[in-house]
Amino acid sequence: METFLPSALDLARFQFAFVVVWHFLFPAFTIGLASYLAVLEALWLWTGRAVFLDTYRYWLKIFAVAFAMGVVSGLVMSYQFGTNWSVLSERAGPVIGPLMAYEVLTAFFLEAGFLGVMLFGMERVGKGLHMLATALVATGTFFSAFWILSANSWLHTPAGFELLSDGRFVPADWWAIIFNPSFPFRLAHTVTGAYLTTALIVGAVGAWHLLRERQGRRERHDAGMESVADPGWPGRSILEPGTGQPAAAQSRPGSAPTERGEEESEAGPNPRARLMFSMAMWMLLVVAPVQAVLGDLHGTNTFQHQPAKVAAMEGHFETERGAPSILFGIPDAAEERTRMQVAIPRLASLYLTHSWNGEVRGLKDIPRDHWPTNLPLVFFAFRVMVGLGLLMIALGLAGGVMRWRGRLYDTPWMLRWATLMGPAGLVAVTAGWIVTEAGRQPFTVYDHLRTADSVSPVAAPAVATSLAAFIVVYFVVFGAGIWYLLKLFRQTPKPHEGTPPKDQPIRTAGITPAPSVQAGSNPGPQPAE
Amino acid sequence: MPTDLSGWALWLPLVWAALIALAVLLYVCMDGFDLGIGILFPFMREKADRDVAVNSVAPVWDGNETWLVMGGGGLLAVFPLAYAVVLPALYMPLILMLLALVFRGVAFEMRFRAEGHRGQRWWDRAFSWGSMTAAFMQGIALGAFVQGIEVQGRAYAGGWWDWLTPFSVLTGVALVIGYGMLGACWLLWKTQGPLHRRAAALARPFALGTVAAIILVSAIMPFLQPAFAERWLTVPNIFYAAPVPLLVAIFVWRFFHALAQDTGQGGIADARPFLLALGLFVLSYVGLGISLWPMIVPPAFTIWQAAAPPASQKFVLVGAAVLIPVILTYTGYVYWLFRGKVTTETGYH
Numbered sequence: 001m002e003t004f005l006p007s008a009l010d011l012a013r014f015q016f017a018f019v020v021v022w023h024f025l026f027p028a029f030t031i032g033l034a035s036y037l038a039v040l041e042a043l044w045l046w047t048g049r050a051v052f053l054d055t056y057r058y059w060l061k062i063f064a065v066a067f068a069m070g071v072v073s074g075l076v077m078s079y080q081f082g083t084n085w086s087v088l089s090e091r092a093g094p095v096i097g098p099l100m101a102y103e104v105l106t107a108f109f110l111e112a113g114f115l116g117v118m119l120f121g122m123e124r125v126g127k128g129l130h131m132l133a134t135a136l137v138a139t140g141t142f143f144s145a146f147w148i149l150s151a152n153s154w155l156h157t158p159a160g161f162e163l164l165s166d167g168r169f170v171p172a173d174w175w176a177i178i179f180n181p182s183f184p185f186r187l188a189h190t191v192t193g194a195y196l197t198t199a200l201i202v203g204a205v206g207a208w209h210l211l212r213e214r215q216g217r218r219e220r221h222d223a224g225m226e227s228v229a230d231p232g233w234p235g236r237s238i239l240e241p242g243t244g245q246p247a248a249a250q251s252r253p254g255s256a257p258t259e260r261g262e263e264e265s266e267a268g269p270n271p272r273a274r275l276m277f278s279m280a281m282w283m284l285l286v287v288a289p290v291q292a293v294l295g296d297l298h299g300t301n302t303f304q305h306q307p308a309k310v311a312a313m314e315g316h317f318e319t320e321r322g323a324p325s326i327l328f329g330i331p332d333a334a335e336e337r338t339r340m341q342v343a344i345p346r347l348a349s350l351y352l353t354h355s356w357n358g359e360v361r362g363l364k365d366i367p368r369d370h371w372p373t374n375l376p377l378v379f380f381a382f383r384v385m386v387g388l389g390l391l392m393i394a395l396g397l398a399g400g401v402m403r404w405r406g407r408l409y410d411t412p413w414m415l416r417w418a419t420l421m422g423p424a425g426l427v428a429v430t431a432g433w434i435v436t437e438a439g440r441q442p443f444t445v446y447d448h449l450r451t452a453d454s455v456s457p458v459a460a461p462a463v464a465t466s467l468a469a470f471i472v473v474y475f476v477v478f479g480a481g482i483w484y485l486l487k488l489f490r491q492t493p494k495p496h497e498g499t500p501p502k503d504q505p506i507r508t509a510g511i512t513p514a515p516s517v518q519a520g521s522n523p524g525p526q527p528a529e
Numbered sequence: 530m531p532t533d534l535s536g537w538a539l540w541l542p543l544v545w546a547a548l549i550a551l552a553v554l555l556y557v558c559m560d561g562f563d564l565g566i567g568i569l570f571p572f573m574r575e576k577a578d579r580d581v582a583v584n585s586v587a588p589v590w591d592g593n594e595t596w597l598v599m600g601g602g603g604l605l606a607v608f609p610l611a612y613a614v615v616l617p618a619l620y621m622p623l624i625l626m627l628l629a630l631v632f633r634g635v636a637f638e639m640r641f642r643a644e645g646h647r648g649q650r651w652w653d654r655a656f657s658w659g660s661m662t663a664a665f666m667q668g669i670a671l672g673a674f675v676q677g678i679e680v681q682g683r684a685y686a687g688g689w690w691d692w693l694t695p696f697s698v699l700t701g702v703a704l705v706i707g708y709g710m711l712g713a714c715w716l717l718w719k720t721q722g723p724l725h726r727r728a729a730a731l732a733r734p735f736a737l738g739t740v741a742a743i744i745l746v747s748a749i750m751p752f753l754q755p756a757f758a759e760r761w762l763t764v765p766n767i768f769y770a771a772p773v774p775l776l777v778a779i780f781v782w783r784f785f786h787a788l789a790q791d792t793g794q795g796g797i798a799d800a801r802p803f804l805l806a807l808g809l810f811v812l813s814y815v816g817l818g819i820s821l822w823p824m825i826v827p828p829a830f831t832i833w834q835a836a837a838p839p840a841s842q843k844f845v846l847v848g849a850a851v852l853i854p855v856i857l858t859y860t861g862y863v864y865w866l867f868r869g870k871v872t873t874e875t876g877y878h
Binding site: 064065068069071072073074075076078079081082083086087089090091093094095096097098100101102103104105106108109110112113114115116117124125166170171172174456457458459461462465466469470473474477478480481484 | 588589591592594595597598599601602603604605606607609610612613614615616617620621623624625627628630631632634635637638639642655683684685686688689837838840841844845848849852853856859860863866867
């Protein structure tokens with residue numbers, strides 16, 4: 001019977017992979033989105049232009065939903081270590097536990113506390129304090145990434161500890177623990193990945209609305225409702241002031257310039273969609289190539305500390321000087337070779353050792369019980385990540401060229417491409433996560449504690465039951481949440497986005513942007529003594 | 530107190546046990562009332578009432594729940610052995626609690642946004658059942674924890690159904706009723722009109738149920754482990770422990786008095802039942818502490834046996850000493866910002 005059932009270890013591993021991949025989809029998006037919101041609000045305060053505030057409010061609703069899902073799926077993570085990996089927790093807890101405790105103290109409370117203020121609107125706390133709340137939430141997401149990636153990196157490249165005879169890891173040097181060898185690279189690569197993920201989603205939403213609007217214009221034109229041919233709006237970037245018509249002329253009659261700033265020109269394609277698309281394309285143009293460099297640095301660091309992982313990523317079984325870079329192939333652990341190779345000679349040596357003739361260790365020179373347990377998974381996930389990264393760089397360059405030619409907002413093929421690339425960041429981040437985590441198997445604390453020795457003494461049926469429950473609940477709940485997010489993306493970003501009508505209860509509330517409490521100026525029938 | 534320890538090794542676990550106990554108490558008090566809102570949903574049929582009730586906790590529930598992460602994360606950092614033994618022992622109830630909290634947390638956002646009557650009903654149910662299940666599983670976990678955890682060496686040695694006993698079911702039910710009481714008292718404070726009267730009417734039976742549960746659990750406790758009986762029922766311990774049940778009696782009396790005097794006029798009078806109900810929770814918690822002290826994994830490990838090395842405890846303590854007061858300050862600020870009654874006018878859309 002045992003032969004048919006997966007072991008408690010396999011089930012626990014799959015459970016962790018399942019809940020952590022689901023979880024990280026949300027922070028991968030919200031880390032960047034929090035910063036984007038802070039930038040939008042700062043730009044609004046600086047320039048007073050309504051388009052920034054409208055775009056801010058559009059994404060704030062989306063942030064609230066995505067953040068809520070990140071919070072509840074993260075709560076699960078903080079208990080997974082104990083429920084399913086109790087031996088790891090007991091032995092490495094004295095080292096990684098404090099890092100996670102700092103994450104709660106510096107990040108989670110900050111985010112949860114100020115999210116309420118951020119969502120509840122400016123009317124109650126004033127612009128300055130509201131900006132501060134947005135900035136604090138963004139800072140919180142960064143602190144969170146800092147501490148959890150420090151703990152994660154320590155498991156990959158443990159440092160600054162002593163190993164006691166009973167198998168426990170005890171801290172010796174906190175600086176060395178926190179800034180362990182792989183941490184700076186992992187932090188830079190992951191946070192940049194999160195920023196790109198957000199940029200791709202924001203860009204896709206902007207592009208999709210530009211496309212849809214264009215389609216609408218064409219249909220109206222075909223129906224004879226618009227007599228003039230598509231004007232095209234060449235090069236009209238709202239980031240370049242002065243290209244629109246005089247703002248005053250655009251103001252509706254009788255509407256004096258308000259504190260929201262002067263009315264934005266509504267001529268041309270939706271200025272909010274243009275803003276999203278334009279900012280996203282700048283971001284890709286600059287940051288996607290930077291990410292490639294960071295990825296290379298991270299890879300070189302991994303090559304020094306976890307050569308087995310790099311050998312699995314590259315599909316190298318033989319140790320070679322001038323090792324080739326295998327573009328495609330099928331790693332076969334049993335035959336100890338990568339079948340059906342398509343390779344570029346010497347390239348791997350060049351980017352791993354920065355020399356044409358550098359020696360690259362292959363799996364055959366690494367003890368078999370140090371090999372990652374699933375070689376094809378590491379190999380293919382790596383190619384998915386790199387492939388998508390190259391597509392991101394290409395999209396950024398295409399955006400740069402089109403902007404230079406003044407056709408950024410009306411090049412249909414590029415808008416379609418950008419729309420399709422929307423989920424590319426999420427996929428790439430997940431693939432990267434799989435590369436690094438499947439690649440450090442069969443260890444939890446690299447070279448010191450094996451995954452098989454880390455698992456909780458919980459019976460397989462218990463792990464199987466909980467795994468089934470996680471799968472059902474996550475697909476139902478987060479499926480509904482993501483479906484709802486997609487519906488929010490479909491909503492056209494409008495002027496006066498999400499502004500409460502005057503003299504109405506204001507918007508508010510922790511995770512929900514639901515109006516709940518009356519405005520500060522009118523605290524209701526409060527103390528009535 | 531262990532006699533073979535001195536200095537940091539003696540004091541750090543004491544300080545940390547107090548801090549983690551505080552985090553768990555804050556969690557129980559704060560998430561208790563917002564879980565209570567969900568527990569009371571079956572008694573609130575009107576959509577408008579439900580909206581007001583949910584909106585009254587919407588700005589703060591996320592922060593409230595963070596104390597649960599603090600409790601778990603703190604345990605891993607400074608009492609890793611307790612974390613590694615207790616969590617596998619309470620595997621099923623904890624996982625069910627987490628899943629229930631997932632349902633409920635997302636329902637906060639979705640019940641306002643779902644289109645159509647059916648969608649809203651579905652998310653209302655997710656919110657209500659999620660809240661009840663989370664509370665029930667927390668109570669079960671508490672009962673199973675108090676009854677004792679089977680340990681061999683440095684690991685849990687029991688089965689995966691050990692947590693299910695008549696006593697743990699009792700504590701599970703007790704916590705659902707207790708959170709219901711907190712929820713009712715919170716609504717009594719934060720709402721007005723018909724919902725306020727409804728909350729006052731609900732507070733009474735839930736409080737009676739809570740008092741009955743406190744008496745029942747207290748009566749059973751001494752028979753669970755000999756150490757508990759010795760702690761409560763022998764001289765001179767009985768004199769040190771006696772103030773707790775006496776204070777419970779006084780709080781119960783003041784609570785029903787405050788409830789009887791309720792006018793719904795606003796002001797501090799409306800907050801009184803809620804504060805007294807919190808007082809009952811704090812006293813019950815202190816009572817539990819008296820029974821368990823100094824065990825962190827009853828009956829196997831004391832706080833000193835389960836503690837991480839002083840280097841770990843010191844490192845986090847530096848941060849906690851600075852950050853916990855800061856956290857309490859801005860949490861208080863957010864509560865202050867959202868003060869006052871919540872009304873139907875402030876309903877969604």
